[in-house]
Amino acid sequence: MGDVVSTLRRVPGFRSYWSAATVSSFGSAVSAVAVPVLVVTVLHASPFEVGLVNAAQFLPYALFGLIVGAYVDRVQRKPLLIWASVGRGACLGTIPVLWLTGVLNLWATAAALFVFGILSVVGFAATQSLLPRIVPRNLLLAANARVDQSDAAAQTAGPALGGVLVSIVTAPVAIAIDAVSYIVDALLIARVPVNEQMPARRVGSRLRGEIADGLRWTYGHPTLAPLAMSTHLWFLANAAALTVFATLALRTLALPAAVYGAIIAVSGVAMLLGATAAPRLGVRFGAGRTIIAARAAYPVAWAAVTLATLGVGVAAPPATVVVLFVAFAVHGAAAGCENANEMSLRQSVTPDALLGRMNGTMRSANRTLAAAGAVGGGALMTVAGDGFALLAVTLVFAGAVLVATCSPLRTNAFQ
Structure with missing residues (x-):
């Protein structure tokens, strides 16, 4: 197993990919604390409204998951992942900007999180599909384990970090930090060397058929x-x-x-x-x-x-x-x-x-x-x-x- 790990470290681009995933995981763990605090204590939402805001983040998976999966197979995955990360950073960044200008409300927050959710559907489909183009298939298990270790570390330490940040700099600013993490994510993915050809499509193929x-x-x-x-x-x-x-x-x-x-x-x-x-x-x-x-x-x-x-x-x-x-x-x-x-x-x-x-x-x-x-x-x-x-x-x-x-x-x- 030591030889496998050593070999994985020498795979061009994997360190940048892994670093991007780590930064994103820690940023998401911070927002997992900051968003509920923002909705409940800053915007004073009712329990039903809290449920609506939470649903806004996950509804895109049900609405667009199949369509996005088909489009990911139609295009190069690295540029798609970069722009999805930039878009997610921009969506989260609107929340502290609206807060600073005094116009942030519950519906604007829900709208930003809904668009963020759409881009997350794109980002997750792209990142899970890009890894096999970076890492040889015999090293996929070790590579996925490395990513999981970062995610587990983020889930362990991230909420505590999020709580500290919310206490020190307020929830909207903590969300801004997560927004920056997605920009860092995009910059790291941009450094990954991967030769992607435009996928060949069957003549006359339609989106519905590709989804099927x-x-x-x-x-x-x-x-x-x-x-x-x-x-x-x-x-x-x-x-x-x-x-x-x-x-x-x-x-x-x-x-x-x-x-x-x-x-x-x-x-x-x-x-x-x-x-x-x-x-x-x-x-x-x-x-x-x-x-x-x-x-x-x-x-x-x-x-x-x-x-x-x-x-x-x-x-x-x-x-x-x-x-x-x-x-x-x-x-x-x-x-x-x-x-x-x-x-x-x-x-x-x-x-x-x-x-x-x-x-x-x-x-x-x-x-x-x-x-x-x-x-x-x-x-x-x-x-x-x-x-x-x-x-x-x-x-x-x-x-x-x-x-x-x-x-x-x-x-x-x-x-």
Whole structure:
């Protein structure tokens, strides 16, 4: 594995690509704190309005994911990624500018975040499809693991950094810092040496047909199809789980905000460790088996949360809190182990000409189901209580494991 890492470092352009991803991840982690603070404390939004602003960022994935995926396969990906990053920086930059001029309101913020969301759909499809043009396919697992390590580090330290920045320089200025991070991202990607030819298009091909080709590839492939369905279920369950847990921890169990934040931070640390181990696990056991084993950890973790919090009210006993820390550590480690293997498997089995459509299809469905999971988890908790909601979440996680296990994934390995 040491030889693989050493070889990866010598790949022209990978360091710039990885640095760009790292800067972007930390900037996004800052905004993840700054945007809610801006909406709630500066713009004084109601809970319903907070929901609308959040939806503005994710609605583009449902509306434009398939279309964007097809366009990514029609054009050179590096220039597309550069301009998507510049555009995202500009969108975020309008928020502090409007705030400084005294005209910022909720709807202007939602509009800026909606356009930001559209450009994020473009950016994510382009960046996931560009990596296989930079890195040889036998090094994709190690490359994706490096990117995941940066993302995990950002999720661990970024929120704390965001909180400090918001406290010192206010939320709008913290968002401005994220805007600058996207410009830095674009400059770093511009330094990546990659020889991209304009993709050949079939005579008379239409966008609808190209989208259909991407759907057929993703959901007709013997390995990708069950992986996609299992991942969709995971996003549904994960969004519901985190929604239910936030209310359970902060309201039902009345955990201090510091304890709640520490539980989430433990998940980030464990994710970093899992991402570090991901290449070794993928090479030794195979990508498919690693993904299945990691996904089997989620229902175990959430079953533990369900049992530990059953009937517990305010002033949760120390044993319950310990279980929550352990469960989130298991959850984070599993995410770190599987993500690089999943992304590398998807990139390895998909022809370059279909990468944009495959990535756009997967991300569109994943984000749409995540939004549904967040709403559904909150609604189920309201109607049936937190215990039933957590049980439902555990069963959906188990369903994701079952779909992956009963498929060719269990025999898939990197050659």
